[in-house]
Amino acid sequence: MRDILGIQKQLLPDLLETMKKRYTILHYIRVSGLVGRRTLAGSLNTTERIMRGEVDFLKEQGLLEVEASGIRISETGRLLLEQIEPLVKDLFGLTELQEQLRLHYNLKQVVVVPGDSDVSAHTKKELGLVGASILRKHITQDEVIAVTGGSTMAEVANHLSPSTALKGCIFVPARGGLGESVELQANTIASTMAKKTGARYRLFHVPDQLGEEAYQSLLQDGSILEIIAFIRNARIVIHGMGEAMLMARRRRVDAATTAILQQDGALAEAFGYYFDRRGIILHKMPTVGLRIEDIQEMDCVIGVAGGKSKGEAIAAVLQFGHEDILVTDEAAAIEMVQNLHLGRHSLS
């Protein structure tokens, strides 16, 4: 039932919006009993004329009865409302989550897809699909797009498709090697994205574990300098997020650092930085690339991550406060919103 809507949304993006609008009107009229057009328009804060169009439509469909004394719901309309109620409740649950997260973390946009990436691979795919579509929408011209690694980003890459608008873009890894397995490395993701879209890409060839001297000498290298310049020019970055300790283990962070992270309460990891619950950076992976100050100046920071287990981590990264757009799934969103409420309680 839900997936039908997901499918339709691709062909009719404003389907849900229209459905919601008409449902709301119908619902309001049922509750009100007999109500006037202008009153309706006022209550649902839209204009009289638009409300008139909708009412005309709903009347035409036989869902409303409109008399000189006002508008009331018809028997058919009442029946429809009963049938559609569970569906709408389900749907608006998601939009409600979106709004709550958007407002609380002051984001430009939040998209919550139904399901739990921890449980269903399909949900993760949808995360990728939505992530790809959002990325596509925010690319305005030839520009540099910084990406990170991870399985979610790999999924985003999978769902990109060629487009002339993207032809002039350049995908670059946000930071150097972070010890991921090859297929989940930022390098791989960037090249996949470029291949899928027909764009170009640059790779970061940086050894995983880097000593200080090596680091400094690397910064003298021409090709490294060039790609760093690219990254600094990026207007868009799209990245995954993960649980701190899980990522540390996966990236074979040394025992000492891991212990410190654990001790300091590291919760989340994103583009090579580790965050605690308050969104404060505890540690950065020893590699080159995107810096914190670069992120702050980005026009468009897109975070994509889902799964109930990642809820807290995502919240921590959002707390950091430099995200613009979040793409997540229902399970993670619910987790985040619950913690958000708990937080309020503990403060009061």
Next chain:
Amino acid sequence: MRDILGIQKQLLPDLLETMKKRYTILHYIRVSGLVGRRTLAGSLNTTERIMRGEVDFLKEQGLLEVEASGIRISETGRLLLEQIEPLVKDLFGLTELQEQLRLHYNLKQVVVVPGDSDVSAHTKKELGLVGASILRKHITQDEVIAVTGGSTMAEVANHLSPSTALKGCIFVPARGGLGESVELQANTIASTMAKKTGARYRLFHVPDQLGEEAYQSLLQDGSILEIIAFIRNARIVIHGMGEAMLMARRRRVDAATTAILQQDGALAEAFGYYFDRRGIILHKMPTVGLRIEDIQEMDCVIGVAGGKSKGEAIAAVLQFGHEDILVTDEAAAIEMVQNLHLGRHSLS
């Protein structure tokens, strides 16, 4: 799955139409492989500009890849197409039936609702719903609407709702008493419709079995003459259809007539007339009201009937050739289309 589509059909029929359009385009492109915009427009008979809008949209959604050499479907698009196929088939298998019937019988409009009225009462309700909505759409001003009896028409009456546009109308029974039970008599239906819509009505008080002299004297009666005049003025008639022998039995037609009907191959009954397979009238019930020549002059003859068992009967009435609009269900439509094909075979 089906009910969600049913809901959407009521709440956003316009969006479903665009969904179909976009699906058709996507489908066509998948089949064609690489195809040009103008070729597309020609094949799907729309204009180049409109096709361009749609292609732009689908490209934006990442469902198409458009290059200088033409348009092809993307991986995402192919996936979507697979997912949406059953849904569309469900939705438009019916439209295909509609089109076949409409073209073969040269009708203005055919609506096929999903299901089988023989099996499900819900399907019959939907038949009524659609019938009512079509009736509503075809009423332009204050006018006379002739109706017949039967359970389907009762359902239509149930789903009518008040409307100022209908206030000035007058519902009249198409023909006098036809021996139906009270709640299914045309008289009852006409009065129900009038009450539901806030319109007026006239009744036909005619004894069931009528001798010739009685018939003649009845034609002198003032009130009878008045209502007959009304009927002759009707621009719209909405009627049910039934199986001939079933109707004869239900209406207690005398044994001799029944035998003749059976012998002559009576298949269908509508507004008191009995038809054979070729749509030729075999017999008319001895009562007053709507005549064949009246039907021929009507602007809008709406037939409503469904159920697999009625398929043949409906086909016979359509063969008669004076219907404008048909509302039926999936089971009956399939039955009719199959017979239609059989007919072709036997001719070749």
Next chain:
DNA sequence: AAGCGATGGACGTTAATTGTCCCAGTACTA
């Protein structure tokens, strides 16, 4: 190399949507 068919841009025209009043009713109240 030339020709055909492709997309994408440009722009005037047309159609639809929308904002805004007003009018003729209806229901409720004083």
Next chain:
DNA sequence: TAGTACTGGGACAATTAACGTCCATCGCTT
């Protein structure tokens, strides 16, 4: 019973979106 505060529907200008049409440029094939 008279008045008031609503109601839907009609009308119309203004704005906006959609559409038709033409042309430039690009890519592939012959």
